[in-house]
Amino acid sequence: MIWNERIECATREEMRIIQSERLSETVKRIYHSVPYYRKKMQDAGLTPNDIEDLDDIRKLPFTTKIDLRDNYPFGLFTVPMSEIVRLHASSGTTGKPTVVGYTRKDIQMWAEVVTRSLCMAGVHRNDIVQIAYGYGLFTGGLGLHYGTENLGASVIPISGGNTTKQIQLMEDFGSSVLCCTPSYALNIAEVIKEMKVDINNLKLRVGMFGAEPWSEAMRKEIETKLKIKAIDIYGLSEIVGPGVSCECEEQCGMHINEDHFLPEVIDPETLEPVAPGEVGELVFSTITKEGLPLLRYRTRDLTRLHYEECACGRTLVRMEKCKGRSDDMLIIRGVNVFPSQIETVLLNMSEVEPHYLIIIDREGTLDTMSLMVEVQEQFFSDEIRKLQELRLKITKQLESVLGISVNVKLVEPKTIERTAGKAKRVIDNRSI
Amino acid sequence: MLIKQLSVFLENKSGRLNEVSKILGDCGINMLAFSVADTSEFGILRLIVSDPERACKVLRDNDFSVNLTEVVCLNCPNEPGALAKALQILSDNQITIAYLYAFSTGDSANVVLKPDQLEECIKVLQEHKMELIEASTLYQI
Numbered sequence: 048m049i050w051n052e053r054i055e056c057a058t059r060e061e062m063r064i065i066q067s068e069r070l071s072e073t074v075k076r077i078y079h080s081v082p083y084y085r086k087k088m089q090d091a092g093l094t095p096n097d098i099e100d101l102d103d104i105r106k107l108p109f110t111t112k113i114d115l116r117d118n119y120p121f122g123l124f125t126v127p128m129s130e131i132v133r134l135h136a137s138s139g140t141t142g143k144p145t146v147v148g149y150t151r152k153d154i155q156m157w158a159e160v161v162t163r164s165l166c167m168a169g170v171h172r173n174d175i176v177q178i179a180y181g182y183g184l185f186t187g188g189l190g191l192h193y194g195t196e197n198l199g200a201s202v203i204p205i206s207g208g209n210t211t212k213q214i215q216l217m218e219d220f221g222s223s224v225l226c227c228t229p230s231y232a233l234n235i236a237e238v239i240k241e242m243k244v245d246i247n248n249l250k251l252r253v254g255m256f257g258a259e260p261w262s263e264a265m266r267k268e269i270e271t272k273l274k275i276k277a278i279d280i281y282g283l284s285e286i287v288g289p290g291v292s293c294e295c296e297e298q299c300g301m302h303i304n305e306d307h308f309l310p311e312v313i314d315p316e317t318l319e320p321v322a323p324g325e326v327g328e329l330v331f332s333t334i335t336k337e338g339l340p341l342l343r344y345r346t347r348d349l350t351r352l353h354y355e356e357c358a359c360g361r362t363l364v365r366m367e368k369c370k371g372r373s374d375d376m377l378i379i380r381g382v383n384v385f386p387s388q389i390e391t392v393l394l395n396m397s398e399v400e401p402h403y404l405i406i407i408d409r410e411g412t413l414d415t416m417s418l419m420v421e422v423q424e425q426f427f428s429d430e431i432r433k434l435q436e437l438r439l440k441i442t443k444q445l446e447s448v449l450g451i452s453v454n455v456k457l458v459e460p461k462t463i464e465r466t467a468g469k470a471k472r473v474i475d476n477r478s479i
Numbered sequence: 480m481l482i483k484q485l486s487v488f489l490e491n492k493s494g495r496l497n498e499v500s501k502i503l504g505d506c507g508i509n510m511l512a513f514s515v516a517d518t519s520e521f522g523i524l525r526l527i528v529s530d531p532e533r534a535c536k537v538l539r540d541n542d543f544s545v546n547l548t549e550v551v552c553l554n555c556p557n558e559p560g561a562l563a564k565a566l567q568i569l570s571d572n573q574i575t576i577a578y579l580y581a582f583s584t585g586d587s588a589n590v591v592l593k594p595d596q597l598e599e600c601i602k603v604l605q606e607h608k609m610e611l612i613e614a615s616t617l618y619q620i
Binding site (some may be wrong): 422461 | 484486516542593
């Protein structure tokens, strides 16, 4: 089923008209209500009247995570807090998280795009949807939740973790749809096998997986092990959360809900648009959001766009699976981690020199992060206990900042390679 | 009475201990006693050498994390019950030991001790007529 056929199957010209109107309205609203944006536009010699057509978007300055950080927490909101009904947050590049505020209308819009996504994946109102994304500040859980309710399917709001119980409810409640990170899906598949549950007794048929990069090989593995169709759903909290785009049953790229999120693809070096069909950095302008509209927000995700009509009948532009990042952000077990966050923690600890190396592995189905820290003269002790205390201290501080566990390894000085140029801080051994 | 002990941080990987002994050997520094304390990932090599200051410098020059710690070295007869007697004295005086290791030469046994209260430990042992080895003597063994 196509949830909103008028939009999802609109002609390119119809879509262009919708986008143009919404863009110019958004620009006006932001210009008049956010001093920071107004100044940015004035500095670029722009007034809202300069943005009349879709192509005028290129005149606008970009927005980045730095802008969000500089206006932490609510500086870029375009409405008073009395209009904000929900706050979510994700990792920032340093200590402060990125905060997103939603008005009631934003929440409805978000539910709409998630409902469209579920329909793209072939989910319908008779389905029982087990939402094993985390509920909380992370947008995964609540995003899928509202969209599923809006569709009219039944929600099991189990949140992440407690895998045995996940499987028990799958059996007892007959869950037909599973929503979680792809690595957690594989983890669930393993535990199903360990528990000797017969996969044929489960009613699972569709998985909505996102929040971390995953390969076609991983898709095949999940589909075989869980006997389901594995659908890729994409989103980032700054833009809205899951539902920015989603694959249809054709599994040939994720349809962007472009009547709400206007995409561009740019060269991350020159910041100029790439030729159609070329890989570049994905940039979104939110053109209906009220709480935190963002203009030309740089996602740092690298991908390419396809404008041809899809076999499913939808005309919404499709983006390919992300091919990497134009910054150094890592996604570990669905959690965004920046090496700069780790550096900040180490710099704040007087005992440690900021020579470190992050090693990411995938052990079985779970991502693990190890951090090698050099033991410097000044905090080296002849007592094991003191070194272990130091290791524990680093571990705890990192966990509280990053929100994931880190295996800290103390290594000898000069073990970590010094380079004249940009230091190599990350070794990612995952085959994604 | 205070002995300078060298401590070296070592990762658990093959060849590291060998490297330390080679560096010291090449400099003509003799290793008199040592012990390795290990965890699953790293270890600490503790050494008594003939020239601790110089050993420290050459190891640092070779990018090892090294420090010098003061310890005491107890000399007791190489016979049953000798160590127990010394430890009883420390225990009776509420002096705890972080670690110790021993080596024997002929009739005498030498015990390297790292107590929590160094001065107090020396005082108590001397009061009980226990023999502590002078640094200058030890380095020449």
